[in-house]
Amino acid sequence: MSFLLHGVGVSEGIAIGHAHLASPATLDVTHYLLPRNQIDHEVERLKHAFATVRLELETLQASVSEGPAFAEFNAFIELHHMILDDPTLSDSAVNCIIQTQCNAEWAIHQQMEVLIAQFEAIEDAYLRERKADVTQVVERILKVLLGLPGYIPPPLKHDGSSILVAHDLSPADVMQYKQHQFAAFLTDLGGITSHTAIVARSLNIPSIVAMQHAHQIIYNNDLLIVDGSRGIVIVNPDKHILAEYRLKKNQLDLEKRKLKRLRTLPTITLDGSIIELHANIELPQDIGPVKESGAAGIGLFRSEFLFLNRDNLPCEEEQFEAYRVVAESMQEMPVTIRTFDLGADKNLKHTIHRAATNPALGLRAIRLSLAEPVMFLTQLRAILRASAYGNVRILIPMLSGDFEIAQTLQCIEQAKQQLREAHQPFDEAIPVGGMIEIPAAALCIASFIRKLDFLSIGTNDLIQYTLAIDRVDETVAHLYDPLHPAVLWLLSKIIHSANLENIPVSLCGEIAGDIQYTRLLLGMGLKQFSMYPAQILTIKQEILKSHLPLIRPLTKRF
Ligand code: PEP
Ligand code: MG
DSSP, rough: OEEEOOOOOEOOOOEOOOOEEEOOOOOOOOOOBBGGGGGHHHHHHOOOOOOOOHHHHHHHHHHHHOOOOOOOHHHHHHHHHEEEHHHTHHHHHHHHHHHHHOOOHHHHHHHHHHHHHHTTTEEEEEEHTHHHHHHHHHHHHHHHHHOOOOOOOOOOOOOOOEEEEEEEEHHHHHHHHHHHHHHHHSSSSSSTHHHHHHHHHTTOOOEEETTTTTTHHSSSSSSEEEETTTEEEEEEEOHHHHHHHHHHHHHHHHHHHHHHTTTTTTOOTOOOOOOOOEEEEEEEHHHHHHHHHHSSSEEEEGGGGGGGGGOOOOOHHHHHHHHHHHHTTTTTTEEEEOOOOOOBBBBOSSSOOOOOOOSGGGSSSHHHHHHHHHHHHHHHHHHHHHHHGGGGEEETTTSHHHHHHHHHHHHHHHEEEEEEEOOOOTTTOOEEEEOOOEEHHTTHHHHHHHHHEEEEHHHHHHHHHHHHHTTTGGGGGGGOOOOOHHHHHHHHHHHHHHHTTTEEEEEEEEEGOOOOGGGHHHHTTTOOOEEGGHHHHHHHHHHOOOOHHHHHHHHHOO
């Protein structure tokens, strides 16, 4: 019987193949009591399971040493190591065995629930989702205790046509599946910001999460069509649908191959306007894909991502190294380093974080940096020092007005003076730009243009603040509308004003990499776009086909 299932597509593309069901998580553990003389043995059994999983993770880590997803993968493995070493899990489970004389499986399962309850109480949505990592680590321990085979089943076919269907997957599992060459994967659980989704996107495998009960409805070896762009799975399609999707898939594959040819072409519209396509990055390791994409520079280096998974603030040396590596490897191309955009949904683990009623409106980004001058000056010195090694620019997030701009420029001058006194080289003329992501900044754009060297429009936040829609709240996601007339009016005003004064303006929010907005933005006069490397060639192709004199009149009314 043929039927259709819906989920949330997290990685685009079409895959056609046979279902390969991963074994379900074995968390239904039984409880039994042990005689006193077996307690020591039971504790040893648990410790042995921990040691085996530790080894498993180390082996996994050693097996992946390069590739675009390496950085994320490493971070996930580190996180799983941390969970494994957390005394709330290990010591408490041992105590539970000793005190209640229960079996190891039951003890570890109980402690998992304690840890999960702690994660569930966390306000931050991203951190809350990490409870899935706790479950994944405990699953591994349980598998060892129960003597079950390794979690990763090899695919039935080795021609890359098997589609993995699982209840839930850890990022580490996804990495292993990559080596097994699965064509796509589907999971019952997971959200758009789950680790698994993040790794999937960087691996470029079509994938869909939040499929609810797919794992129970789909049988091993069912024929599946996975449409990652639309978030749908067609189970046992009839021959007409299959033929249609085969055609669609071939077309997509062909287009992808053809796109690569555009890599070295200049980005020029049909009427001869030069457009710059830059890349957004989060880590120095992202430089590989940036080079492959043919990007003309880094338009947004979200520096705060370097240090989110840690307790302490990075020292100047450590930051300098990270910025220098990127600056040097991009040679003379611009590298736009955004100062920490911490606060709201991005917080260092234990520092500077305080619960706020409306965190997105609170001590975030430049507000936090100005409130923590030691942290800010340390970062500014590190960026300035890296400017001696490449074409570095400083970008300030979430500026709202004159006073903040003046304070920021003063801090930059102070950092420069400190470096001069220490005889450290840096670029005296380093350009300083501002993110335009608060409506007030857009409305008072003239003042930003007078005081800064360049602008970068952050539509992710500009839309959030203009429409009063929390960008991480899925219950109001349907109201998050980049085409709202108010948003279009602000965008048009920013771009037009900047062009009039000849100040470079870029757009680095998600819509820069979304082809449905490319012509609109070109028509408004945008000349610089910044996006994830994987989106660059698609956008370039759209630009090469565009003729600005034909598009411009259509956007005049904004
Ligand atoms: C934006 O707000 O559009 C932006 C690029 O910054 P971030 O997504 O990091 O807030
Ligand atoms: Mg932003």
